[in-house]
Amino acid sequence: MTLEIRNLHKSFVHKSSVQHVLRGIELTVQPGEFVSLIGHSGCGKSTLLSVVGGLTTPDRGEVLLDGAPVGGAGPDRAMVFQNYSLLPRLTLEQNVEVAVASARPEHSKSERGELVHRYLGGVGLWEHRGKRPHQISGGMQQRCAVARAFAVEPRVLLLDEPFGALDALTRARLQGQLIELWQSESETEIVLMVTHGIDEAVLLSDRIVVMSNPPQRSVVDMITVEIPRPRDRVSIADSPRYREIQHRLLALLSIDGERVA
Amino acid sequence: MSLMLPDAIDQATTADIDVDSAGEPAHRASAPIAIPRGRSRLAQSASTLGWAVAGAAVFVALWHLGARQVANMPTPVDTWSSLRELLTDGFRNGGPGDQGVLLLLKSSLLRVLKGFVMAAILGIPLGMLIGSSPRAWKAVNPLIQFLRPVSPLAWYPVLLIIFLDADRASTWVICLTSLWPIVLNTAAGASSIPTDHRNVARVFHLTRRAYVRHVVVPHSLGSIVTGLRLSMGTAWMVIVAVEMMSGRDGIGNFVWNEYNAGAMPKVVASIVLIGTTGLLLDLVFLKLAKLASQQEAHS
Numbered sequence: 345m346t347l348e349i350r351n352l353h354k355s356f357v358h359k360s361s362v363q364h365v366l367r368g369i370e371l372t373v374q375p376g377e378f379v380s381l382i383g384h385s386g387c388g389k390s391t392l393l394s395v396v397g398g399l400t401t402p403d404r405g406e407v408l409l410d411g412a413p414v415g416g417a418g419p420d421r422a423m424v425f426q427n428y429s430l431l432p433r434l435t436l437e438q439n440v441e442v443a444v445a446s447a448r449p450e451h452s453k454s455e456r457g458e459l460v461h462r463y464l465g466g467v468g469l470w471e472h473r474g475k476r477p478h479q480i481s482g483g484m485q486q487r488c489a490v491a492r493a494f495a496v497e498p499r500v501l502l503l504d505e506p507f508g509a510l511d512a513l514t515r516a517r518l519q520g521q522l523i524e525l526w527q528s529e530s531e532t533e534i535v536l537m538v539t540h541g542i543d544e545a546v547l548l549s550d551r552i553v554v555m556s557n558p559p560q561r562s563v564v565d566m567i568t569v570e571i572p573r574p575r576d577r578v579s580i581a582d583s584p585r586y587r588e589i590q591h592r593l594l595a596l597l598s599i600d601g602e603r604v605a
Numbered sequence: 606m607s608l609m610l611p612d613a614i615d616q617a618t619t620a621d622i623d624v625d626s627a628g629e630p631a632h633r634a635s636a637p638i639a640i641p642r643g644r645s646r647l648a649q650s651a652s653t654l655g656w657a658v659a660g661a662a663v664f665v666a667l668w669h670l671g672a673r674q675v676a677n678m679p680t681p682v683d684t685w686s687s688l689r690e691l692l693t694d695g696f697r698n699g700g701p702g703d704q705g706v707l708l709l710l711k712s713s714l715l716r717v718l719k720g721f722v723m724a725a726i727l728g729i730p731l732g733m734l735i736g737s738s739p740r741a742w743k744a745v746n747p748l749i750q751f752l753r754p755v756s757p758l759a760w761y762p763v764l765l766i767i768f769l770d771a772d773r774a775s776t777w778v779i780c781l782t783s784l785w786p787i788v789l790n791t792a793a794g795a796s797s798i799p800t801d802h803r804n805v806a807r808v809f810h811l812t813r814r815a816y817v818r819h820v821v822v823p824h825s826l827g828s829i830v831t832g833l834r835l836s837m838g839t840a841w842m843v844i845v846a847v848e849m850m851s852g853r854d855g856i857g858n859f860v861w862n863e864y865n866a867g868a869m870p871k872v873v874a875s876i877v878l879i880g881t882t883g884l885l886l887d888l889v890f891l892k893l894a895k896l897a898s899q900q901e902a903h904s
Contacts, residue, residue: 398807399807417804417808419808422808427801429801431823432823433819442811442815443811445815446809446810446812447809447810
């Protein structure tokens with residue numbers, strides 16, 4: 345399955361000024377690919393994710409899944425939102441179950457239960473399944489949101505800064521669980537992730553799309569990360585390719601930052 | 606540690622301790638027990654009560670002085686003895702037109718409750734509909750804004766020719782009284798659902814039913830209770846006037862009859878009873894509002 349983004353344009357009118365946020369984006373994501381979108385605030389990376397997710401309508405251009413244009417939002421492109429967005433009155437188990445029941449009505453009750461168990465277990469929350477979101481930490485809420493997204497068996501998984509608000513240890517653990525679920529447990533082929541973290545992008549991605557603010561093009565660079573998996577977060581730092589990419593990203597983003605400032 | 610872009614750093618350093626193994630939520634323990642310095646809680650309640658009594662005493666004294674200036678105006682003492690008389694005889698039931706004041710209060714309360722429940726049954730779904738659909742909002746809001754300032758009593762004759770029955774017309778007046786605050790507050794709550802939760806509903810294709818149940822209701826619960834509380838307050842005010850017009854057994858009718866009979870101490874004693882009942886009703890809804898806001902604080 346391939347995800348194609350063709351000549352995508354999107355502008356926002358804010359008071360009297362027009363912000364041309366997405367300026368002719370072209371991107372093809374191959375089956376089994378993990379792609380990160382990185383760039384400064386306002387570069388349009390979240391807007392791009394939202395267009396792929398069907399939550400925002402582009403002005404021009406299209407998003408194709410296996411050659412067919414995607415319609416509105418739907419569980420084939422499940423999303424993990426920045427601030428967890430679990431439903432407050434439901435337990436963790438019910439949160440995942442309601443999503444599966446709504447998104448995959450064709451599943452029987454036992455199939456549904458099996459999915460809930462597999463993915464809540466996969467993020468280490470099965471023994472906490474009876475708790476409600478307000479009873480657990482932000483890290484656990486985000487893990488539940490990841491489980492919910494995987495449990496609806498999406499073809500594409502969209503992550504909007506999923507680790508942004510987490511402390512370093514929690515982030516490392518959830519990154520590991522995410523890769524584990526994506527590679528071995530699920531049928532999900534493509535992951536598209538918006539991130540601020542350079543190291544995170546290099547550690548997780550097959551390809552990094554570097555985005556920028558006007559007057560530059562929307563996509564200023566695409567960097568392929570050929571470091572073989574499984575990647576170890578400690579030893580990967582010794583890889584020359586890792587350092588090379590890290591420096592390149594840092595250079596790209598800091599030049600951009602200076603020019604914007 | 607990761608290298609991060611500058612604008613992400615403050616986000617990323619937010620400590621968010623994960624407590625898997627202990628199983629205890631991190632947020633819970635953070636609220637220390639507040640111990641007010643210098644004064645205990647008992648002293649504080651005593652002070653609150655003391656000032657309330659002082660205020661009431663000043664009011665009663667002014668009333669006592671003022672009552673002398675107006676012919677037939679009962680003094681606090683007259684009112685007190687009349688009130689005791691009414692209450693000791695509160696549950697007398699000598700048939701229609703000869704009932705104790707507590708039974709009359711009960712009829713009025715039941716009438717209010719009936720109209721109020723009708724208004725809630727109509728108003729909450731209507732509020733949710735117009736709160737979650739901008740089109741429905743545009744269609745209904747001007748109409749509501751036009752109807753809202755009309756005194757519910759003005760509807761009484763209209764309702765009377767529809768139902769040809771004073772009791773049913775009274776109940777419907779209460780229903781109309783209660784309807785607008787419930788509709789408008791519910792709509793306000795339903796329209797303030799966070800975009801993220803709407804997006805969750807879109808991405809996971811939540812059914813209409815699941816959306817209302819798991820997203821709309823939890824988010825609008827606080828506003829619904831506020832609407833219910835406001836409308837109950839108004840309904841209790843309006844019932845007195847409705848009963849004066851309808852002439853049906855009830856506390857409003859009692860007030861009017863006693864005025865006509867020249868028994869002013871009973872009139873003022875009834876006012877005390879009406880006020881007390883209203884206060885109790887409001888306390889019930891205040892408690893409900895607190896429960897609802899606790900639910901919301903957890904969301």
